[in-house]
Amino acid sequence: MKLREALKLDSSGIAKLKDELRAKVDNSLLNAFISLDEAGDGVPIAIKDNIQVKGWSVTAGSKILQGYISPYNATVIDKLKGAGLCAFGRTNMDEFAMGSTTESSYYGKTLNPHDNSCVPGGSSGGSAAAVASGEAIAALGSDTGGSIRQPAAYCGIVGMKPTYGRVSRYGLGAYASSLDQIGPMTQDVEDAALLYDIISGYDQNDSTSADVEYESVVDKLDGNRVLNIGITPSHLENAAPQIQKAYKKAVKALKDAGHNIVECTLLDPKYDISAYYITATAEATTNLARYDGVRYGRRAESDTLEQLYINSRSEGFGDEVKRRILLGNFVLSSGYYDAYYIKAQKVRRVIKDEYAKLFEKVDLILSPVAPTTAPKFGALSDPLQMYLSDIYTIGVNLAGLPAISLPVNKDEDTLPIGLQLIAAPYDEQTLFDGALSLERALETL
Amino acid sequence: MFETVIGLEVHTQLNTQTKLFCSCATSFDQRANLNTCPVCLALPGALPRFNRSVLHKAVSFGTAVDATINRVSHFDRKSYFYPDSPSAYQITQLYTPIVEHGRLEIEPKDADSKIIRINRAHIEADAGKNIHDDSRSKVDLNRAGTPLLEIVSEPDMRSTEEVTLYLKKLHSIVRYLDISDANMQEGSFRVDVNVSIRPKGDDKLYTRVEIKNINSFKFITKAIEIEVERQIDAWEDGVYDEVIVQETRLFDQAAQVTRSMRGKEDSADYRYFLEPDLLKVVVDDEMYESAIEIPELPDAKRARFIDELGLSPYDASVLTSDLYMANYFESMVEDGAGAKMSCVWLSVELQGRLDSSLEESLVDAPKLALLVKRIEDKTISAKAAKEVLDHLCSSKIGVDEAIDKLGLKQISDSSAIEAIVNDVLSANQDKVEQYRAGKDKLFGFFVGQVMKASKGSANPQSVNEILKREL
Numbered sequence: 047m048k049l050r051e052a053l054k055l056d057s058s059g060i061a062k063l064k065d066e067l068r069a070k071v072d073n074s075l076l077n078a079f080i081s082l083d084e085a086g087d088g089v090p091i092a093i094k095d096n097i098q099v100k101g102w103s104v105t106a107g108s109k110i111l112q113g114y115i116s117p118y119n120a121t122v123i124d125k126l127k128g129a130g131l132c133a134f135g136r137t138n139m140d141e142f143a144m145g146s147t148t149e150s151s152y153y154g155k156t157l158n159p160h161d162n163s164c165v166p167g168g169s170s171g172g173s174a175a176a177v178a179s180g181e182a183i184a185a186l187g188s189d190t191g192g193s194i195r196q197p198a199a200y201c202g203i204v205g206m207k208p209t210y211g212r213v214s215r216y217g218l219g220a221y222a223s224s225l226d227q228i229g230p231m232t233q234d235v236e237d238a239a240l241l242y243d244i245i246s247g248y249d250q251n252d253s254t255s256a257d258v259e260y261e262s263v264v265d266k267l268d269g270n271r272v273l274n275i276g277i278t279p280s281h282l283e284n285a286a287p288q289i290q291k292a293y294k295k296a297v298k299a300l301k302d303a304g305h306n307i308v309e310c311t312l313l314d315p316k317y318d319i320s321a322y323y324i325t326a327t328a329e330a331t332t333n334l335a336r337y338d339g340v341r342y343g344r345r346a347e348s349d350t351l352e353q354l355y356i357n358s359r360s361e362g363f364g365d366e367v368k369r370r371i372l373l374g375n376f377v378l379s380s381g382y383y384d385a386y387y388i389k390a391q392k393v394r395r396v397i398k399d400e401y402a403k404l405f406e407k408v409d410l411i412l413s414p415v416a417p418t419t420a421p422k423f424g425a426l427s428d429p430l431q432m433y434l435s436d437i438y439t440i441g442v443n444l445a446g447l448p449a450i451s452l453p454v455n456k457d458e459d460t461l462p463i464g465l466q467l468i469a470a471p472y473d474e475q476t477l478f479d480g481a482l483s484l485e486r487a488l489e490t491l
Numbered sequence: 492m493f494e495t496v497i498g499l500e501v502h503t504q505l506n507t508q509t510k511l512f513c514s515c516a517t518s519f520d521q522r523a524n525l526n527t528c529p530v531c532l533a534l535p536g537a538l539p540r541f542n543r544s545v546l547h548k549a550v551s552f553g554t555a556v557d558a559t560i561n562r563v564s565h566f567d568r569k570s571y572f573y574p575d576s577p578s579a580y581q582i583t584q585l586y587t588p589i590v591e592h593g594r595l596e597i598e599p600k601d602a603d604s605k606i607i608r609i610n611r612a613h614i615e616a617d618a619g620k621n622i623h624d625d626s627r628s629k630v631d632l633n634r635a636g637t638p639l640l641e642i643v644s645e646p647d648m649r650s651t652e653e654v655t656l657y658l659k660k661l662h663s664i665v666r667y668l669d670i671s672d673a674n675m676q677e678g679s680f681r682v683d684v685n686v687s688i689r690p691k692g693d694d695k696l697y698t699r700v701e702i703k704n705i706n707s708f709k710f711i712t713k714a715i716e717i718e719v720e721r722q723i724d725a726w727e728d729g730v731y732d733e734v735i736v737q738e739t740r741l742f743d744q745a746a747q748v749t750r751s752m753r754g755k756e757d758s759a760d761y762r763y764f765l766e767p768d769l770l771k772v773v774v775d776d777e778m779y780e781s782a783i784e785i786p787e788l789p790d791a792k793r794a795r796f797i798d799e800l801g802l803s804p805y806d807a808s809v810l811t812s813d814l815y816m817a818n819y820f821e822s823m824v825e826d827g828a829g830a831k832m833s834c835v836w837l838s839v840e841l842q843g844r845l846d847s848s849l850e851e852s853l854v855d856a857p858k859l860a861l862l863v864k865r866i867e868d869k870t871i872s873a874k875a876a877k878e879v880l881d882h883l884c885s886s887k888i889g890v891d892e893a894i895d896k897l898g899l900k901q902i903s904d905s906s907a908i909e910a911i912v913n914d915v916l917s918a919n920q921d922k923v924e925q926y927r928a929g930k931d932k933l934f935g936f937f938v939g940q941v942m943k944a945s946k947g948s949a950n951p952q953s954v955n956e957i958l959k960r961e962l
Contacts, residue, residue, distance in 0.1 A: 098536045116535070117534070118534070120536055223767035332578075341630070387764055
């Protein structure tokens with residue numbers, strides 16, 4: 047059932063839907079859900095384990111938050127409630143959203159519904175697998191460097207990252223404050239637009255939220271608009287052949303649909319990787335410093351205050367989180383700040399300007415989401431390899447742009463391939479219009 | 492000969508209703524952890540929201556010390572682990588503070604005046620409090636997130652006298668601006684002292700030692716004296732380089748020593764960087780115009796008291812050292828009491844009788860003004876007024892009521908005094924004879940007898956005149 051259909055259900059219809067979902071989750075081996083918590087009445091939406099729901103144990107997939115019960119709702123949860131939806135089940139994720147496979151979760155790995163030997167992607171792997179398998183009709187994820195779009199691509203669903211500032215971050219357990227955005231993960235573009243409409247809008251509790259007038263995208267959703275769509279052939283070199291093939295297919299579909307295709311070049315993505323991992327880890331280091339075992343979460347046994355910190359954090363955090371905390375501390379340490387963090391912010395400005403220049407010529411940019419389809423479990427165990435797999439997604443976060451990943455093809459091994467459209471800041475309307483057009487064009491191809 | 496070099500960091504709590512980054516109350520002395528919320532507890536997902544009323548106060552302060560106001564400033568994160576800091580970073584302003592390059596003028600005894608430069612004043616969030624019992628430590632986060640203005644001087648002070656003058660001036664400025672309660676005992680005006688020594692004539696700055704959180708002017712002076720002595724001793728013993736290290740020391744009041752709290756080797760790298768959860772802080776024209784409209788400051792008020800009310804510089808300084816006292820005094824003068832008399836009766840007589848603060852006194856400005864006027868219109872003598880004031884300080888009674896009750900109304904009616912004088916003279920005929928024979932000294936005796944007979948209520952001036960005439 048699509049989200050837009052579920053929104054038309056009466057209360058008994060919703061109750062029945064929930065029963066069906068419960069049964070599916072109970073019989074599932076995917077481990078998409080950590081637990082099937084419920085919060086109120088309404089159309090059920092699966093929630094990533096880093097979004098605060100009052101009364102739920104919200105743990106960001108981490109051991110260190112075991113035992114923590116959130117006493118408040120994230121703004122997006124209140125917005126769901128206000129629109130007749132409700133939080134229904136918390137989904138698995140990479141610990142503190144740091145990862146591309148959901149393998150770093152304290153709750154174990156989540157399986158890709160299309161091939162159980164493959165990762166669902168990450169960090170919002172649980173949400174993606176839940177929607178792809180029909181265990182959820184729609185879900186919320188969070189995207190710091192591709193954490194919505196990449197698992198959506200690996201699982202064959204639609205995942206959308208709004209413009210930085212469109213959706214309130216209040217109540218989203220922070221990974222990297224200047225990059226994080228909550229977004230919808232759905233079965234198709236129209237559902238994504240619907241859920242995006244519900245969760246977006248200015249929130250005074252998030253100072254970085256954009257104080258602009260709310261405009262519904264669904265009301266004006268138009269798959270027939272003719273757009274200028276930028277393609278980046280030079281950018282494709284790093285992608286696997288089947289990704290390149292899918293890209294060509296999408297370009298053809300867009301052409302057939304009457305769009306103008308414009309060839310563009312982007313900056314070398316190696317700059318994205320450096321700027322991203324410096325910025326994200328610097329912010330993460332401080333954002334995760336609060337998990338110290340003093341006030342909430344899991345506290346390790348210790349005789350002294352110093353040992354309490356050391357033991358709680360050593361036992362509570364997994365390897366990837368520790369790695370990024372160390373990296374962040376290094377780039378912020380005295381004497382290195384200018385060389386790393388300040389430089390990364392300058393690079394970020396260059397990337398932003400570069401995109402701004404492109405958007406003078408085009409309405410949307412078509413890009414791969416990941417260089418490959420979903421890898422096998424363990425295949426991205428080399429951290430550097432994993433970081434490099436983010437090359438197509440992180441530029442969007444660094445520049446604060448909106449982007450949507452949608453399924454385009456399946457490869458020979460029947461794994462889905464997703465591509466993304468990227469729009470100018472705050473131009474979600476064009477993003478959804480173009481995505482709807484591409485979705486329809488692919489169906490008729 | 493050595494010279495002492497002192498710089499001060501003053502943390503003054505800004506008197507907002509709510510905290511710096513959330514809507515929790517800032518009230519003092521509440522049940523532990525009552526004034527907390529997801530933001531000031533640093534729960535996952537909570538975000539700070541800047542309380543802009545703080546900005547207004549900071550700009551007013553900058554104006555009062557002739558500083559540069561940075562119309563655009565921003566917040567930074569300062570990272571360190573301690574249980575009283577829930578997010579394990581303090582939100583502060585390192586790279587661009589709201590206020591920079593200010594100055595404050597003091598008047599040391601041996602110089603006309605001296606400028607103490609203020610390096611900066613920046614906005615930051617206060618920490619909570621750790622409470623240590625015998626076997627366990629507790630954390631109270633009521634104070635966490637309370638807005639602070641940290642005012643950092645240059646190392647321009649050379650003596651404890653200058654330190655005291657600077658602090659008193661700074662204290663009165665924040666009180667005059669009404670931006671802080673600035674109560675040292677309650678911790679809303681906290682002073683950290685940076686002190687070093689050097690041979691007189693040497694321009695170099697030597698190793699500075701920080702002494703933290705000393706909660707009275709008296710102890711600040713004492714702590715500096717003791718620390719300077721420690722540094723000079725080390726120098727003279729030839730062990731300065733080994734013993735005096737850049738570190739933080741605590742003043743132990745009981746033992747009268749400073750003790751090492753943490754040394755430089757384990758001083759934290761605070762890993763400052765731009766706070767990504769907050770936007771840059773912009774002082775717009777409207778706020779700027781309103782915030783630079785500041786009330787009359789102590790120096791201006793003092794000058795006015797001297798020039799317009801004829802007070803001595805000393806009296807004017809005493810009265811303007813505290814805004815409440817200055818306002819009290821001005822209110823008395825407005826009620827028609829003479830300025831000099833008001834000053835004496837306020838700063839000497841009333842202050843001398845108070846157990847607690849002037850604010851809490853039963854004698855308010857209208858009452859004290861009336862008392863002064865009753866002296867001036869000769870209803871009571873100054874001596875009687877002291878008795879009346881004793882009474883006013885201990886009970887809620889009106890001035891005239893107290894005068895009646897104590898029977899202290901002065902007799903200025905000459906016929907009444909004449910009657911008493913005649914009684915005294917006729918009862919002491921022998922002494923009258925002696926006086927008239929030339930024993931002048933007896934005049935005092937007659938005055939005493941008349942005053943005694945009138946129970947002290949006769950106007951002494953009239954008594955003198957009538958006695959002289961009758962004798």
